Amino acid sequence: MNAPPAQSPSHDSTHEQIAECFDRLTAMSQGDRERALAELSAPLRMRVGRLLAADQDHHDPIADAIGALSFSESFGPGHRLGAWRVLREIGAGGMGTVFLADRADGQYTLQAAIKVMRGFPTEDGRRRLRMERQILAELDHPNIARLLDGGETTDGQPYVAMEYVDGTELLDYIAEHRLNRQQRLDLFDRIADAVQHAHQRLVIHRDLKPGNVLVRSDGEAKLLDFGVAKLIDVSIDTDGRHTSTRLWTPGYASPEQKLGQRVTTTTDVYSLGVLLHEMLSGARTVAESHAIDSPQKAPAITVDAELRGIIAMARAEQPTQRYPSVESLREDLRRYGEGRPLRAARDSSWYRMRKFLRRHRTAVAAVTLVIGVLALFVWRLGAERNRALAAEAEAKTHAAAAARSAATARLTLDYVINIFNAADPENTQGRTITPRILVDEAAKQLPSRLGDEPEARRGMQMVLGQLYNALGEPAKAIALLEPALANASVASREDALQLANAVDELAVAQVAVAQDDRASAAKLRSAGLRETWAADDPIEMIKATYQRANAAYIAGDLGTARTGFEAALVKARGAPTIAPDFVDQILILLSDTYNLEGDFPAADRMSTELITRVEQRLPELHPARIRAVKARAKVLNRLGRYDEAEVLLRRAIDNQHVLIGPNGTTLATLINDLGATLSDTGRFREASELLSRSLALSLKASGAGAEADPITLMNLGSTQEGAGDYVTSMATMQRAIALMRRQNATEGSFLLKSNANYARTLALAGHVDEARTLMQSVVTAHKADGKGSEFEWAIETFRLAQIEYLAGRFGDATRLVDAAQPILVEALPAGHPALAAVLGVRGRIALAEDDLELADREFSASRLMQVAAKALPFDLALIDVSRARVAAARGDSDQARAILAPALDLLRDQVLPTEQTRAEGERLALRLNLRPPKP
Numbered sequence: 001m002n003a004p005p006a007q008s009p010s011h012d013s014t015h016e017q018i019a020e021c022f023d024r025l026t027a028m029s030q031g032d033r034e035r036a037l038a039e040l041s042a043p044l045r046m047r048v049g050r051l052l053a054a055d056q057d058h059h060d061p062i063a064d065a066i067g068a069l070s071f072s073e074s075f076g077p078g079h080r081l082g083a084w085r086v087l088r089e090i091g092a093g094g095m096g097t098v099f100l101a102d103r104a105d106g107q108y109t110l111q112a113a114i115k116v117m118r119g120f121p122t123e124d125g126r127r128r129l130r131m132e133r134q135i136l137a138e139l140d141h142p143n144i145a146r147l148l149d150g151g152e153t154t155d156g157q158p159y160v161a162m163e164y165v166d167g168t169e170l171l172d173y174i175a176e177h178r179l180n181r182q183q184r185l186d187l188f189d190r191i192a193d194a195v196q197h198a199h200q201r202l203v204i205h206r207d208l209k210p211g212n213v214l215v216r217s218d219g220e221a222k223l224l225d226f227g228v229a230k231l232i233d234v235s236i237d238t239d240g241r242h243t244s245t246r247l248w249t250p251g252y253a254s255p256e257q258k259l260g261q262r263v264t265t266t267t268d269v270y271s272l273g274v275l276l277h278e279m280l281s282g283a284r285t286v287a288e289s290h291a292i293d294s295p296q297k298a299p300a301i302t303v304d305a306e307l308r309g310i311i312a313m314a315r316a317e318q319p320t321q322r323y324p325s326v327e328s329l330r331e332d333l334r335r336y337g338e339g340r341p342l343r344a345a346r347d348s349s350w351y352r353m354r355k356f357l358r359r360h361r362t363a364v365a366a367v368t369l370v371i372g373v374l375a376l377f378v379w380r381l382g383a384e385r386n387r388a389l390a391a392e393a394e395a396k397t398h399a400a401a402a403a404r405s406a407a408t409a410r411l412t413l414d415y416v417i418n419i420f421n422a423a424d425p426e427n428t429q430g431r432t433i434t435p436r437i438l439v440d441e442a443a444k445q446l447p448s449r450l451g452d453e454p455e456a457r458r459g460m461q462m463v464l465g466q467l468y469n470a471l472g473e474p475a476k477a478i479a480l481l482e483p484a485l486a487n488a489s490v491a492s493r494e495d496a497l498q499l500a501n502a503v504d505e506l507a508v509a510q511v512a513v514a515q516d517d518r519a520s521a522a523k524l525r526s527a528g529l530r531e532t533w534a535a536d537d538p539i540e541m542i543k544a545t546y547q548r549a550n551a552a553y554i555a556g557d558l559g560t561a562r563t564g565f566e567a568a569l570v571k572a573r574g575a576p577t578i579a580p581d582f583v584d585q586i587l588i589l590l591s592d593t594y595n596l597e598g599d600f601p602a603a604d605r606m607s608t609e610l611i612t613r614v615e616q617r618l619p620e621l622h623p624a625r626i627r628a629v630k631a632r633a634k635v636l637n638r639l640g641r642y643d644e645a646e647v648l649l650r651r652a653i654d655n656q657h658v659l660i661g662p663n664g665t666t667l668a669t670l671i672n673d674l675g676a677t678l679s680d681t682g683r684f685r686e687a688s689e690l691l692s693r694s695l696a697l698s699l700k701a702s703g704a705g706a707e708a709d710p711i712t713l714m715n716l717g718s719t720q721e722g723a724g725d726y727v728t729s730m731a732t733m734q735r736a737i738a739l740m741r742r743q744n745a746t747e748g749s750f751l752l753k754s755n756a757n758y759a760r761t762l763a764l765a766g767h768v769d770e771a772r773t774l775m776q777s778v779v780t781a782h783k784a785d786g787k788g789s790e791f792e793w794a795i796e797t798f799r800l801a802q803i804e805y806l807a808g809r810f811g812d813a814t815r816l817v818d819a820a821q822p823i824l825v826e827a828l829p830a831g832h833p834a835l836a837a838v839l840g841v842r843g844r845i846a847l848a849e850d851d852l853e854l855a856d857r858e859f860s861a862s863r864l865m866q867v868a869a870k871a872l873p874f875d876l877a878l879i880d881v882s883r884a885r886v887a888a889a890r891g892d893s894d895q896a897r898a899i900l901a902p903a904l905d906l907l908r909d910q911v912l913p914t915e916q917t918r919a920e921g922e923r924l925a926l927r928l929n930l931r932p933p934k935p
């Protein structure tokens with residue numbers, strides 16, 4: 001009997017609608033269920049489909065009968081639960097016993113924690129375990145143990161298989177690793193983020209405690225045990241209220257839980273307050289300590305009045321007096337970390353003023369630094385004036401020169417005094433004076449005040465250029481430094497080293513605006529000055545070695561750059577008087593050189609050392625820490641660890657915003673890096689917004705008439721390509737490449753990579769012949785000049801293979817993949833997305849040649865690799881479209897539909913209809929009579 005067509009609720013489907021659809025579809029036959037499921041709207045189909053998948057029974061028969069009242073002995077090592085083989089018991093509580101098991105069907109290697117209900121499978125127990133499966137199927141968060149499987153034994157004993165977390169209980173982890181306060185707050189924030197994720201999906205945990213949080217060796221927390229959780233919309237008692245269950249843990253339960261009253265999200269806020277109190281103070285309340293079943297092990301740390309206020313508000317007796325949500329609790333903790341006023345604190349003018357001063361102490365320090373630099377300059381001018389006057393008294397023949405020097409000193413002193421007048425309260429009229437305002441005022445007055453004094457003007461231009469670089473405005477720095485250094489004369493060692501430092505500053509600014517040729521020449525000029533005038537100074541020779549390596553790095557000569565950086569680092573480590581930040585800078589560029597060459601273990605090692613150095617020595621808002629974080633994120637991106645890179649970059653952006661404000665090229669490049677990271681993970685809309693913001697910031701920092709940053713422009717083009725907008729992408733990339741060629745005389749490594757990106761877009765847009773010619777030139781250049789790396793050659797060779805596949809030249813494509821794959825396998829960590837992509841291309845070639853068995857093996861291997869590496873759903877959807885094509889080619893339309901439908905739903909949400917994989921999926925959906933998306 002055919003089921004009536006299901007309705008198609010809107011995207012805002014309630015849980016009542018989801019539950020009704022789920023109950024109705026579970027009663028249908030498999031064929032009727034698939035047809036009814038296909039009639040649902042895409043969002044509702046996805047959510048109901050997940051619940052149906054979680055509810056299916058995939059178990060094989062169990063050899064031995066389960067005991068009627070107790071089963072722990074029956075489930076000894078080796079016993080089967082569906083596709084799982086029991087290894088050992090790992091815990092018991094609340095609803096049942098938990099076993100460690102591994103996958104026994106040979107499909108792939110995986111361990112799971114399987115919870116089986118205790119004793120007789122009562123209807124209430126079945127309902128609660130089924131609800132836990134439903135809840136876990138709805139939750140997808142890196143800090144929540146995810147659902148893997150579920151079913152019932154042959155005797156009707158229900159079980160649920162969850163991600164096995166090999167970790168340490170929360171408080172034990174804190175004690176073993178002796179976490180400081182900030183580390184504990186960061187760990188708590190990740191736990192709270194998981195709870196917030198559950199609340200957003202209408203789930204209340206209701207049993208938050210240290211025993212339900214495990215922390216892995218890498219510091220990642222996992223929230224466990226949703227066995228007593230409730231879905232807010234579907235688990236409503238008969239009187240319409242969400243009441244408490246008697247299954248709660250003393251000491252962590254809220255007052256309303258203990259009284260059996262209404263349970264809301266603030267119930268979890270209360271438990272989080274208890275958890276935060278224990279993580280920070282190392283002690284429980286006296287009234288509750290007798291009820292806790294495990295001793296407190298975390299060492300106590302200082303908890304100030306503001307943190308105590310946050311904990312007290314979270315643990316308020318009345319739910320209305322607590323934080324209204326987990327997000328508001330997290331926001332107050334963020335405000336605490338940033339030094340801003342708290343919701344949990346008593347408001348007053350003095351309190352807000354005190355928080356403001358603390359929050360802006362870096363800016364106050366920066367203003368002080370600017371004033372100090374200018375004061376030092378004034379002092380030096382005063383000293384020159386005194387010497388000039390003394391010379392005038394001693395030698396009448398030098399009277400004219402002394403008079404000129406004295407006049408210059410007086411003019412310069414008047415100039416600096418006028419700058420300081422900008423900060424006079426009578427002139428500011430309540431306006432806050434920032435370092436940027438002082439520097440802008442100094443630059444504005446420079447022509448009129450020191451226009452006739454070239455030496456004084458040159459010195460001040462060097463000072464202001466350095467300050468503009470620090471403020472992230474390289475265009476203004478270049479405008480000051482280039483004329484100051486153009487005809488600078490050198491009469492002494494001191495002059496030469498001062499000039500070399502100023503030339504270094506100019507090169508930094510030129511790199512920031514993509515003037516690579518000029519920057520490389522400036523680095524060589526700096527090295528030459530040091531070698532000529534300070535050959536007997538070991539520290540200056542280390543700097544000269546570093547600058548020559550830097551020139552090679554900017555020019556794309558990675559081999560020469562690596563050799564120079566390594567030599568400079570060895571010498572710098574042996575020089576006790578060398579500045580620590582200079583060693584940091586060598587580590588930054590050496591890690592990036594290793595990264596570009598494909599030596600990822602070395603890049604990982606260098607960037608990890610860098611982060612450790614700056615964290616031990618510098619406060620979080622220090623510019624050097626922000627630079628180090630940026631370098632570390634770049635390495636993590638190449639390793640495919642995008643989630644870690646995203647966290648670092650978002651924090652660096654926040655810190656840069658606090659340190660300098662919402663302007664500058666440093667902030668623009670950080671936002672560019674975050675946009676590129678999100679683009680690599682398939683989040684194209686968000687990436688495009690970030691990259692457009694980065695472009696606007698860099699143009700603003702560069703001033704009127706400036707051109708767009710070509711690197712950010714190329715990243716935006718790649719994001720447009722990923723989303724399937726190939727026509728716009730080609731135009732954006734053409735503009736970026738034209739800018740690169742106009743700004744530089746030579747074709748460096750980034751221009752080669754940009755040409756490769758453009759070739760790939762050309763091929764996807766159908767211009768395969770033009771794309772092949774361009775990509776072949778890129779591959780040849782990597783092989784011929786000897787300056788690049790074997791890894792980069794392998795990457796571009798693989799991309800040429802993709803173009804040959806699109807052109808239908810499958811033999812050439814296979815040959816190129818064979819050449820590139822061994823190099824990529826050796827360089828990249830196991831499970832890297834690029835390795836999965838190689839298998840995907842092999843599968844596509846096999847499918848095009850009708851070798852369905854080989855295609856299925858390659859696609860399945862690619863998917864398993866991505867699952868093991870915890871790939872994003874977007875990447876899995878791409879490979880699932882190809883798997884569906886194989887199933888359809890075999891004539892298995894039902895399997896093809898089951899694979900294709902969820903994958904296509906996700907792609908429709910992320911990319912345009914013109915995107916290659918989505919277009920393939922849409923064509924297959926038409927052949928399979930899958931319902932098209934709503935307009």
